[in-house]
Amino acid sequence: QKEVEQNSGPLSVPEGAIASLNCTYSDRGSQSFFWYRQYSGKSPELIMSIYSNGDKEDGRFTAQLNKASQYVSLLIRDSQPSDSATYLCAVSWGSQGNLIFGKGTKLSVKP
């Protein structure tokens, strides 16, 4: 069974710190990886996608992928209270590109 694992948290960091979110997945054949942010009561919004091993940076966000270790992470630099949300790791599989979501890590950034 294909699985995506995340620490549920909550992860609490002070404002301005780096928040590190981790995710592991079971399907070695997965090629596409996504991080979504979901505020309470809202739908997920895409933060980043990553397809190749290494780092991908977009503003304060950096996604890291290690396919050999089946591990993907998201770093948030200079965390802000507005970053407080649940972060969902998603991995695509199969010809349809269906997404399997982790249960999400709840991040709390304290002012």
Next chain:
Amino acid sequence: GAVVSQHPSWVICKSGTSVKIECRSLDFQATTMFWYRQFPKQSLMLMATSNEGSKATYEQGVEKDKFLINHASLTLSTLTVTSAHPEDSSFYICSARGSTSGSWTDTQYFGPGTRLTVL
């Protein structure tokens, strides 16, 4: 770009009635649309996948006769919850994937969701 809308944003209905939820891709052609359900404090669960002009593919455990999905055009998919019961109360979210700015992407863009409450 890549905006997905849903209508209605919330709906309250009586047990036994049917409810239709619309999902539209506003600025791109969605060759594939996905329907998810999310219960409180749980992650998203995929209900079904639909390709434009084809029958939907339902996930195991999802009743296709209860959750009717139509994807008749590249910009519109509908989910109809038939004979709704209180246990169907949930947050229903669609996502769409297709061609944006002339190139195909495998990224799913989510609609804002529809909160269904069945009394």
